[in-house]
Amino acid sequence: MKKNIILAGVGGQGILSIATVIGEAALAEGLYLKQAEVHGMSQRGGDVQSNLRLSSDPIMSDLIEKGDADLIISLEPMEALRYVSYLAPDGWIVTSSVPFVNIPNYPEIEDVLSHVKAFQNHVLLDVETLAKEAGAPQQAANMVLLGAAIPMLGIDHDKMIAGVQRVFARKGEAVVATNVAAVEVGYKYAKEKMQGGK
Amino acid sequence: MKHLLLGDEAIAQGAIDAGLSGVYAYPGTPSTEITEYIQMQNAKGKTGAPVFCRWAANEKTAMEAALGMAYMGKRALVCMKHVGMNVCADAFMNAAITGVNGGLVVVAADDPSMHSSQNEQDSRFYGKFAMIPTIEPSNQQEAYDMTQAAFDLSEKMHTPVLLRVTTRMAHSRAVVETKDAPQAQNTMSLPENVQHFILLPAFAKRNYAELVAAQPEFVRLSETSGHNRYVRGTRPERAIVTCGIAYNYLMEVLHHKDANEWREASVLKITQYPLPETMISRMVEDGAKEIMVIEEGQPVVEELMRGMVPSDVKVTGRLTGELPRMGELSPDCVRKALGLKELSTPEADKIVVGRPPALCQGCGHRDMYAALNEVAREYPQPRIFGDIGCYTLGALSPFHAIHACVEMGASVTMAKGAADAGQHPAIAVIGDSTFTHSGMTGLLDCVNSNANVVVLISDNLTTGMTGGQDSAGTGRLEQICYGVGVEKEHVRVVVPLPKNMEEIKQVLREEIDYNGTSVVIARRECIQTLKRHLKQAKK
Numbered sequence: 001m002k003k004n005i006i007l008a009g010v011g012g013q014g015i016l017s018i019a020t021v022i023g024e025a026a027l028a029e030g031l032y033l034k035q036a037e038v039h040g041m042s043q044r045g046g047d048v049q050s051n052l053r054l055s056s057d058p059i060m061s062d063l064i065e066k067g068d069a070d071l072i073i074s075l076e077p078m079e080a081l082r083y084v085s086y087l088a089p090d091g092w093i094v095t096s097s098v099p100f101v102n103i104p105n106y107p108e109i110e111d112v113l114s115h116v117k118a119f120q121n122h123v124l125l126d127v128e129t130l131a132k133e134a135g136a137p138q139q140a141a142n143m144v145l146l147g148a149a150i151p152m153l154g155i156d157h158d159k160m161i162a163g164v165q166r167v168f169a170r171k172g173e174a175v176v177a178t179n180v181a182a183v184e185v186g187y188k189y190a191k192e193k194m195q196g197g198k
Numbered sequence: 199m200k201h202l203l204l205g206d207e208a209i210a211q212g213a214i215d216a217g218l219s220g221v222y223a224y225p226g227t228p229s230t231e232i233t234e235y236i237q238m239q240n241a242k243g244k245t246g247a248p249v250f251c252r253w254a255a256n257e258k259t260a261m262e263a264a265l266g267m268a269y270m271g272k273r274a275l276v277c278m279k280h281v282g283m284n285v286c287a288d289a290f291m292n293a294a295i296t297g298v299n300g301g302l303v304v305v306a307a308d309d310p311s312m313h314s315s316q317n318e319q320d321s322r323f324y325g326k327f328a329m330i331p332t333i334e335p336s337n338q339q340e341a342y343d344m345t346q347a348a349f350d351l352s353e354k355m356h357t358p359v360l361l362r363v364t365t366r367m368a369h370s371r372a373v374v375e376t377k378d379a380p381q382a383q384n385t386m387s388l389p390e391n392v393q394h395f396i397l398l399p400a401f402a403k404r405n406y407a408e409l410v411a412a413q414p415e416f417v418r419l420s421e422t423s424g425h426n427r428y429v430r431g432t433r434p435e436r437a438i439v440t441c442g443i444a445y446n447y448l449m450e451v452l453h454h455k456d457a458n459e460w461r462e463a464s465v466l467k468i469t470q471y472p473l474p475e476t477m478i479s480r481m482v483e484d485g486a487k488e489i490m491v492i493e494e495g496q497p498v499v500e501e502l503m504r505g506m507v508p509s510d511v512k513v514t515g516r517l518t519g520e521l522p523r524m525g526e527l528s529p530d531c532v533r534k535a536l537g538l539k540e541l542s543t544p545e546a547d548k549i550v551v552g553r554p555p556a557l558c559q560g561c562g563h564r565d566m567y568a569a570l571n572e573v574a575r576e577y578p579q580p581r582i583f584g585d586i587g588c589y590t591l592g593a594l595s596p597f598h599a600i601h602a603c604v605e606m607g608a609s610v611t612m613a614k615g616a617a618d619a620g621q622h623p624a625i626a627v628i629g630d631s632t633f634t635h636s637g638m639t640g641l642l643d644c645v646n647s648n649a650n651v652v653v654l655i656s657d658n659l660t661t662g663m664t665g666g667q668d669s670a671g672t673g674r675l676e677q678i679c680y681g682v683g684v685e686k687e688h689v690r691v692v693v694p695l696p697k698n699m700e701e702i703k704q705v706l707r708e709e710i711d712y713n714g715t716s717v718v719i720a721r722r723e724c725i726q727t728l729k730r731h732l733k734q735a736k737k
Contacts, residue, residue, distance in 0.1 A: 023202060034372045036370040037369045040227035044557065044663075045553075060453070062366050062443065082547075084546065088543070103553055107551060
């Protein structure tokens with residue numbers, strides 16, 4: 001088993017919480033893990049990414065090679081496109097469709113979404129609306145995205161849910177429940193999309 | 199025990215487990231998390247005995263305090279980003295001459311590609327400059343293990359040891375196997391020979407001669423510590439030397455089938471300096487005709503190697519163009535250096551535009567710049583000298599407010615020099631933490647010649663850019679300015695909020711028009727620490 005994942009977004013959106021949950025589940029599975037993060041200046045509203053690598057064998061590089069990423073998980077659609085040159089030919093893009101516009105020259109959102117859709121392997125979802133539907137607060141939108149990525153992670157759904165439960169356990173049962181609900185709604189969305197054909 | 203740790207945290211845990219008594223540091227990306235981790239473990243009571251872990255005013259005071267603790271026989275750690283090495287260079291270089299009693303490890307976290315920095319200087323030069331051993335771990339486990347080994351080495355050889363990491367090592371996480379409990383801290387003990395610490399020329403000459411005489415032993419230790427490893431290839435006419443994390447990128451690329459041929463090359467993995475001379479000679483004796491040097495940072499080893507191998511052995515790397523001359527390494531550029539084809543991949547999408555960082559919505563620096571820009575426009579040729587911190591982002595859209603930003607504290611003294619040259623208005627913009635780091639002494643220069651400058655301290659009560667660490671002068675900035683000699687009526691305080699815009703502008707005008715040194719403090723808490731404090735208060 002080997003998964004190279006690029007987590008993308010805008011500073012402050014919470015990509016590292018997604019990485020924390022995947023990391024928790026991966027370590028419980030006995031997998032090796034390396035995770036390169038961005039700290040410092042870019043965190044102030046700039047583009048941020050994290051390279052997360054999971055493998056049943058020891059991992060050497062902290063960074064993913066161009067063309068070797070199995071999956072891009074992005075909290076922002078243009079940010080997903082920023083890393084496509086890292087994607088393996090059969091790699092997946094799982095991204096929020098909600099643009100984060102904090103720059104004057106943000107491209108037309110329809111163009112951005114059509115570029116995402118041009119990739120055969122993509123899941124595009126409105127994580128904020130889905131979070132609302134699941135009765136979860138907006139901060140849990142990243143967990144909806146995580147849920148949508150579960151089918152491509154190579155870690156069982158139930159083990160991911162257990163990971164969510166452990167990560168949020170100290171915040172109390174109610175927080176665990178809303179985050180699990182958020183993950184489930186994302187998971188269901190991705191499953192339906194994949195079964196329904198592309 | 200197994201822990202998922204950042205490289206920085208692995209260094210911190212290694213230091214704690216080596217019986218650390220004190221960490222001294224000023225925040226700076228990518229080094230900040232070392233001290234933060236020790237502070238967190240100390241607060242939880244997980245360091246065995248308590249560890250001194252309060253932030254220092256700057257890297258020089260940090261280095262000196264650490265040397266004082268090492269003088270007393272205890273183990274001390276100093277942490278900083280690469281440019282912090284410049285700030286503490288006087289103390290650092292001379293600590294190599296005094297030597298140490300208790301272990302002293304200096305961590306320099308370099309930032310090639312300048313993710314959060316103004317240059318990409320390579321701290322290994324400082325290790326060589328000071329003639330002390332330097333350690334450069336290649337992964338998180340080594341960072342943990344080698345930090346402990348560095349303390350042992352420091353005490354054994356009575357020398358400070360430099361530990362160099364780069365951004366990717368500092369900010370990448372992996373599982374690290376640690377000891378179950380920290381070893382006991384050293385008890386206090388005085389140096390055997392106090393003259394070692396008195397650098398009068400007569401004593402310093404003797405100390406320096408000892409340092410020079412220790413060099414062959416430092417080389418021998420590099421060869422025998424087990425940290426450097428030479429593996430003879432099955433086709434040893436080709437050889438590769440890797441330093442620190444470059445080893446990982448090489449091994450990553452060698453995993454692929456198309457790299458079969460390169461798997462037969464000899465490989466020398468370097469994680470301890472000075473360079474292991476006999477390992478390099480062996481590599482040449484084994485038949486190396488071409489040696490590629492892969493190192494993160496500047497071509498330090500590549501240059502040294504050229505003087506160490508016969509002239510018919512070709513040394514390649516960053517200087518010869520196989521690897522990029524600047525910027526951080528990646529598996530991609532190593533792949534290219536080995537002459538291998540790029541993996542097939544979608545083309546970069548041209549629709550993507552840059553998303554530079556920006557000041558947070560609601561940040562006090564924004565209101566400060568809004569007022570300053572309006573007032574500055576009233577003068578024909580305003581010059582605003584910026585400094586290092588979040589407020590450097592005032593250089594970008596929408597403010598375009600500053601005309602210089604060089605290094606910590608330079609705003610104050612550059613404004614002074616400009617005023618000395620005849621510039622008016624000459625305005626410095628500096629954060630509270632940067633002011634106490636290196637701005638205060640420059641302000642004294644201003645006062646002594648009553649320079650016609652306005653020093654605008656944008657006081658957000660924290661060290662913001664690095665994530666909100668304590669700032670050394672919080673609550674005492676006015677007193678510091680009075681103490682330095684700024685006249686009381688020219689130390690003004692405003693609250694940067696939109697509703698106070700007219701008042702702030704008026705204060706700025708008055709102080710610009712005053713012919714002498716004045717300070718305007720724009721004080722409002724950082725929006726990020728405010729959020730954190732409100733959250734904590736709720737609990």
